Amino acid sequence: ATTPAKATTPAKATTPAKAATPAKAATPAKEEEKKAVEDPKKRKTEEKGEEPPKKEAKKEDAAKAKKEDDSEEKNAPPEKRPTIKEEVSFIPSDTTLNVVPSAGGKLLMAMTEGGMQYLIAGARANMGLKAGRYMYEVKIVEALNPAESSGGQRGRVPMPRQLVRLGFSTKDSTPLLGDSNDAAYFDSEGFYVTAKNKKVQAAERFTRDQVIAVVLNLDPASPNVNTISLFREGERISKPQALPEHLIGKTLYPHVAFRSVTVQMLFGPQPAKALPFTCRMVQGAAQADVVVTAPPKPDAKFDVVLPVGLPDEGTFEWLDGFLEKNPHYTELSDRKIQEWATASGLVKPRSTGPTTSNDKPLFNYGLPGMDDGSIRRIVYAMASVVPRHYLIMEVKSNLVAAERQEMLKKFSLP
Template identity: 25%
Template sequence: MASTKHEPPKAAEPESKRVKLSVPDSSPSEAKQRVVLNPADCNLDFNVEGNGLQGHALYEKGFAYCWSGARANLGITGGKYCFGCKIVSAQPVDMEDTPSDQQHVSRVGISRGDDAVGNLGETEHSYGFGGTGKFSNAGKFTDYGTKFGVGDTIVCAVNLENHPLAFVGFSKNGQWLGTAKQFDAGPKGLGVVNSPLRKLEWESALFPHILLKNVVVQLQFCSEDGLIPQEGYKTWASALEDGNGIMGPSFSSPKECEVLMMVGLPASGKTTWAEKWVKEHPEKCYILLGTNLALDQMKVPGLLRKQNYGERFERLMDQATGIFNTLLSRAAKTPRNYILDQTNVYKSARKRKLKPFVNYRKIAVVIFPRPEELKFRAEKRFKEMGKEVPAEAVNEMLANYVLPMSKDMRGSDEFFDEVMFPELNRADSEKHLDDMKRAMRAGSISNSRSNLSSYSHDSSVHTYSSPPMLNQEALPAIRGCWQNSHLPLPQPSYDHLRPREVHSAYPGAGIHGTPGGYRSGSSDFIPSFPRDGSYGTDMNYARSPLPRDGGNDLFSRVDPYYSPNLGNMGSYRPHAGSPRAPFSYNSSGRYLGEPPSPSASLASRGPPLSLQGSHYGTPEPRPPLSYRDSPMSDWRHSGGYPPHSGGYPPPGRRY
């Protein structure tokens, strides 16, 4: 089926930041366009090299547990075509907790252009053949063919001419393995054959798709690439000449892209709004940068995120923080549309994070519900997910909360081209924010003891538990400063506490549930990570997936000429543990001083994991900082290594 040319957007529509479509026509120049892996249609940790034909992902530390996917830049809407994928090599990883046959694996297949690039074979519109000898579609795995690995070449053949059902099959090293799956490719099925083109034309085509875990692959789309076509099938690249090809999405430059920065207190509804926005604007192919992104790539089941899984899951979350850090550092150098889903209430933190996105259109999205609604959402999420943050953390953010301003506003020194207020408008938000700050200051003067909050920080995944407390009574809400149902506790001095003492300093979650094991019929393997905080950041209210403000922040260390997804990253420098630094507090009624005990160095922790053989790295540890210097986007221990608990998180938690 021949594709039609893409019509330019109407003048009334916003000029920007939509995906640029390139659709082939019959001209000779278009017919000669190469088929390669698409840097604009892959996971953020995926690198496209080798003249566009070689692909692999980051594999240091937590990335070793991640799957990373990519699609080719040409999809088909008819005909019989095939492409090849050779498993070139395995990447060196340290995964003693993972069975050897699950350390270096890959999946080869096809998917419709609008499918999630990291979910090959796990959605209704994608079909994949895995190295474990399994074929998958819509998350259902069945035995098919044989296992494959390094040195093997898999050819994927797609027959869209067969009626009434199309089918996909594979060969291994020239041996045909048979039909893997029949499917309806017509209007009532995938909608790619004899079907009207969608508004985004690449949503109406099937694309070559690979999903990798610690392997390097070489793709073959034509004879020049080394492809030996399956008998009866044409090379994938010939679909251009046949008029059966549609080009995938592409970005020409960062000027074609935008970054949305969510702004709001914990539990205000930022993630809910962002996820809805992504679904409503598929044409922009947003990447939602939050901690869930790392979990998705680790293939952690959603149910598992809500259940009590104990220490192994805590360690997994530690690794997820480091993954998030690295992805954020790559984002500004990879032209895409992004949503930064964190609190971002500090103006200094917003400016630091946005500084690398020089040519992007930058939009702030302020989620500010009425205080009573905010309290309701916080309590609701606590009941459903079992996450909380101490009130002093929320109050610190509240005290430093500055509503963002667009750069055309008088007195503004921020970078935003636009500021959106989906709930309360600016005037109402400003009024309620001022009222909440006054109430907080009044509460600090009248009550010298800090209370726990029902809030859960954006990146919080650890709830500190201890034996149930006696005489628990609900405490009244004080004009916008919410308290937990636990009795007030003295302000803790974290750094002098041993790991288990730190966790017992906050008794909140322990009374909401009892420890228990996670049980599921899922066959997904969940790794047990080393206890060391390899990245220097962890993910509770005292841990930060983002660097602190300062001249040597994360982005200032990124090579401005480095281009992720299109070549090698800079040389890897092993992470070195930084000494623990004392906490200090600068809010009214807060404890100020240094911890009295040297045990805060946590000498019992093992050294950071250092993997050999890779030129991919992660950001270096931040220098010690106090809360006074912290933008409070997420709190962490100033030395970068918060202690771990030996206990189990409560049930009902959602990550």
């Protein structure tokens, strides 16, 4: 009964064994061994977990460059001149309507309700610098991720969601940093921006829980005169960046802009993080080096203007001329809200059709907070409690006496 013994088919089924591909797959190992023999330096580097010599050289060069930049900056001598007694702060007229200051103006938050989460907030300090070398610090203490409604069509959200811009601007610039050419700033992505469409990658990125210092150098005795530099946790993260020609010689004010974050403003007189060299802060500036913007008096009165004009008779052209001559007025209109949205990175919707006009442009961003009228409601709610001069351009509503009275009731607070 040798039939079972002859039934050696299972034993002959050695195809898997013959498929010795895994055994033959030793070629890569041999190749690696061969390469290691050919390039022992590289093998030694990999075994030690070290970076290639080229990368090490780049890091050493970068560190050397930073030290050279800092060595050019001399320690500030003791200030013998009278220093400012006014507190560095933010005046309501120099901020956007969505800025919510707290802790005596040292903590700045931005509203995130009703479409405000998409708009950039901006604030310019009341202390302008015209000479010397000074710095201020900012710390991102909170990064927000506002909830978004899922209803309706999904539009394009401006990116990045959280952003911070730190720099300086002139008194004539808009509170929204980056909306004009009268400013120079760094952003949290590492770009240095000197105009609307002019930016270069000039710094390392910064984020939450880091103390960021911005140094403005207007000292003619310094090799880095007319430059701005950025520091993170006391260490330089950018080379000194030249101010644009049209800003040289002008008084420059500390300016910050942000979205979906809360920032802590540190003006001194002592720094939170010391730099490689001694640098005075804005709060310790000499009186001769600064220009102070006086805050409004506690009993100051503010105007609310509602122009009355006929539709399609040049009302908005008249408005542009009036605001040019009276820049202390803040325009409240649907047109202005859309300009703010565009400056914040939202794509302006097409305004075509018989129902659209300058007075009532279409809000079709594809974002519920922008399209359902919430953004307009929040803007007027904030305007009623922020003390400043307003000009409300609602052509149709301003023509009707009852609607004018209803609008003025919103501004009845002292």
